[in-house]
Amino acid sequence: MKGHCYLITLLIICLSFSKGKFSADYEVVPLPQEITYLRQSGFILNQFTKITFEKGDSLLERNAHFLRDYIKELAGISLEITHDKQDTNNIALKSSLQNEVNDSYEISISDKQIVINGAGLSGTFYGIQTLRKSMLPGSNGKTVFFPSVKIKDFPRFSYRGMMLDVGRHFFSVSEVKELIDLMALHNMNHFHWHLTEDQGWRVEIEKYPKLTTIGSTRKDTKINHNTGEFEETGKMYGPFFYTKNEIRDVVAYAQKRYIEIIPEIDLPGHMLAAIASYPELGCTGGPYEIAVKRGVYDDVLCIGKEQTFNFVKDVLSEIIELFPYEYVHIGGDECPKVRWKACSHCQQKAKELNLNADKYHSVEDQLQSYFISRIEKFLNSKGKQIIGWDEILEGGLAPNATVMSWRGIEGGIAAAQMKHKVIMSPSQFLYFDYYQSRDVTKEPFTIGNYLPLKKVYDYEPQPNELTDEEKKYIWGIQGNLWTEYIKTRENLQYMMLPRMDALAEIQWTLSENKDYQNFLKRFKKMQYYYDKNGLIYSKSFLDAEILTKPDSDKASLWVEMSTPDNAPLFYTLDGSTPTTKSEKYTGQFRVSQSSELKVLAYRGDGQDNKIQTKVININKATFKSITLKHRPSSRFTFEGENVLIDGILGNTNYTDGTWIGFHGKPLDAVINLGDVKTVSELVTAVYLRLDNRVFGPAEIKIELSLDGESYVEVFSKKYNVSPQGSLIGRSEMKCQFTATDAKYVRIIIRGTDKIPQWHISRGGTPLLFIDEFILN
Ligand SMILES: [Zn+2]
Known part of the structure; x- marks a missing residue:
């Protein structure tokens, strides 16, 4: 770790001095940029230590109260807060550091005092967080020894965010505050609150009361997989929403912790709860039903009607009154265009606007772009800026929009090259609703995929594709918690922790100071904090x-x-x-x-x-050479075809690299056995996860050859489409045939042609996942 200056001998003196006392350790999460130990022993915090601040600075005084509470929690000592001038046995809070980044701070610890000096009040607050974490795991009512040190710290990125989706599942005000507290502990400063969804509208809007009387309920609480099998409980979900007073309460709570809230009203797709409440806002006029399962729904806001714009403006006017910040997130993601194509209002609007399809964008893409730009103009006129998901790049980007890159990093790269601000939250690195384990059998059910702690930690948010100048447009990084399958506080924490710790470090710490093994050591302190506070976290990283x-x-x-x-x-x-x-x-x-x-x-x-x-399983195919006629899906190629003959059966997580996935093209493999062998059976496996469009095979064929030129078919079987409600998981396929001599074995596995009608992705092309070939 560059930038860290350790004076080992002094440290040994410090440690011996601290014998018998609890000694603070500044190597916390996220790791400060520069820690320099000084030629003094250190500061002893005891019951007579005072927290001091500049007289008349009520905001520093508020910070002082946080510090007092933290010390009481960890050391069991309640310190006096005073504005008396004092320079011994005190912790002085200041906000006069000369640095243009408000969040930066310095901590100086001598024998006499601790000084925390922030460039802004937020900087002082982060200094307090570092001091707090240096006291973990806590001293149990005794004195605390702070080795003498100078810490210089500042964040790598100015936007450090976490997103919570309360549309799919609702989380109470106290649960949201608990998340905000965790964000503060991790030096995070933007809470993206995803307030509306197809599955529920969660914020009170006075002008449209049905948004919450109707829109915040749904008739079912089905939350398992989308095979069509409903987990009927017979109980309505909701009404669940935040009143305006509750929102104001959360905003004030976050503000004290230097966290801005970015409210999201997801437009013009993901609006089913709104148009079910006000059917005139949709293209067909309804009736509509609030979604009871996950997916992307065709019914979206009708852009051809002026009424829609009035509705959106009214809603956003009330929203910006509640959230006194510069940014509003207006979604823009996953908006199917089928209704607009068939809607006379929408087509009339396209005609009025003289929109014509071009090489890159359909008329409907341009309608969406028109909609987003018009909403941006409205918000700009109110002094606000918009953030949108990376789909807002399609059909032309609104002039001042900030782009949140979620479908990988490509949207972020494109936006930065266009000199737009970017927040990176690519799903493959920062979607905390993904599995953390290779073994999913003991995990809570999730949306799928595989995102272990180390992958989050190793994520580099400034892609090499960008020039140094363009990299400056990467405003920050955000972790996202989508809650299709997350319904409780405990489940939420389990999915979030410890990946949130890794996120904090990529948001805050300079990449040259990062080290995964060192991070794991420092994480032990956070583990102590989580255990002590009854927070649930995954241990899959072990x-x-x-x-x-x-x-x-x-x-x-x-x-x-x-x-x-x-x-x-x-x-x-x-x-x-x-x-x-x-x-x-x-x-x-x-x-x-x-x-x-x-x-x-x-x-x-x-x-x-x-x-x-x-x-x-070591068998006749193991470690032999294998060739594929068609490449697997680029997303699911992993280490390639050798995975099929590596002697290792796939894990229960089909996306961890032990399986390979095909999309649209069949698996067509030839295994060269090297010598002529007698074979009579092939065992392989497919994975079924219909909600993620992973279906079984339509047909398996096996052909054998002695010369690699002429093949004889020895096995052929057709399979029915995996039925609705199929079990999730590995499904073994055993193919037996007459014992035959062969040197070459050709295996063709064709996937299901089309996703069946009952599925939300009806008509689409399913994925086919294949595991090990066992040849006997
Ligand atoms: Zn329409």
């Missing part, structure tokens, strides 16, 4: 990494295992449950026959011990 590679004899494989915290590993190969009496892992070992590897990471009795399983 999972053992099990790596395999073929031996040069191409008949066996090497297994290499590790854990991020170096917990000892014990394993069995016969499928039996490993204990500390099982074989202890001391280094890579070789497996030359099919085995069920079970690994125990042991951290002490009652600790985070976990058993993981890998099924190894």
Whole structure:
């Protein structure tokens, strides 16, 4: 870690001085940019220490109260707050640091006092957060020793955000405040509040009372997968919404913690709750039903009617009154155009505007662009700026819009090149509703995908495609919590933590100061805080990494295992449950026959011990050469075709790289066995996750050849389309045929042609995920 100056001998003196006392440690999350230990021992905080601030500065006084509460919580000591001038045994709060970035601060700790000096009040607040976290895990009512230090700190990005979707599932004011507190702990400063959805409208609008009397309810609470199987509870969901007073309360609460709230009214798609309340706002006039399951819905706001614009302006007028900030998020994402195409009002409007399709944009794309620009103009006239999802780039970007890049990083790159401000929140790195584990069987049900802690941590928000000048348009980074499948506070925390810690560090800490192993050590303090406060977090980041590679004899494989915290590993190969009496892992070992590897990471009795399983199958196809006629889907290629013959069966998470996925094209593979072998069976597996458009096969064919030229078909079978309500998970396909000699085996697996009518993505092309080929 560059920028950190450790004077080891002094540190040893400090530590010996602190013997018997609790000693603060400034290596917190997010890591400050510069920590320099000084030639003094340090400051002892005791019950006589006072918190001082400049007389008459009520905002510094407010910061002082936060500090007092934190110290009381961690050290059990309640300090006096005073504006008396004092320069010994005190913590002085100031906001006079000369730095143009308000959020920057310095902490100077001598034998006599601690001084926290922010460039702005927010800087002082972040200095307080660092001091607070340096006291974790807490001193239990004793004195605290602070080694003498100079900390210089500032954020890498000025926008440091978290988003919560309260449309799919509602979270109460106290739950939202709990999230805001966590954001403050992580030096975050923008809370993006996604307030409206197809599944519910969550904010009181006086001019349109039905938005909450009708729009905040839905007839069902179905929340499992979209196979069409409803989890009927017979109970209406809602009414759930925030009154204006509750919103004001949350705004004030966040403001005290230097957090701005970005309200989102998602337009013109994702508006089903609004048009179900006021059907005249849709193209067809309804009736409409508020969505009870996830998806993208065709019924959106009608852009051909002036009434729609009046509605949107009225709603936004009330919104900007509630949120005294510069930015309003107006969505702009996932807006199907089928209704506009068929709507006489919308088509008439396109004619009036003289919109014509061009090479890049349909008439309807341009209608959306017209809508967004008109709303932007309205908000600009009120002194506000808009933020939109990256779809607002389509059909021409509104002149002053800030782009939130979510479908990868491409939208962010394009917007930055157009000199628009960008917030990066690419789904593959920052969507915290994704799985954190390779083993999903014990995880809460999620929308899918795989986003482990390390992947979040390693995300670099300023892409190399941008010049240094363009990189300046990356305003910041945001983690998103979509709640289709998240319905409780505990579930929300589990999905958010510890990925929020990794997010905090990519938002705040300079990339040259980042180090994942070091981060994990520092995270232990946060773990203590979470445990103490009853917060729930995932421990999947402790999972053992099990790596395999073929031996040069191409008949066996090497297994290499590790854990991020170096917990000892014990394993069995016969499928039996490993204990500390099982074989202890001391280094890579070789497996030359099919085995069920079970690994125990042991951290002490009652600790985070976990058993993981890998099924190894060494058969006639293992490690042979394989070629594919068609490439897999670029999103799901991972390490490529060798995954199919690597001797390792896929994990329960089909997106972790142990499976490969095809889209539109069939799997058409030839395995060269090297020698002529007698074969009579192929076992493979597909994954079913119909809500994510992952369907089973339509047909499997196997052909054999001795010369690689002429093939003879030995197996062919057609399959029915996976029915609605199919179980999620691995589905084994066993293909048996007459024993035949072959050197080449051709396997063709054709996926389902079209997504069936009952599915929300009806008519689309499904994905096909394939696991290991086992040839016997
Ligand atoms: Zn219309």
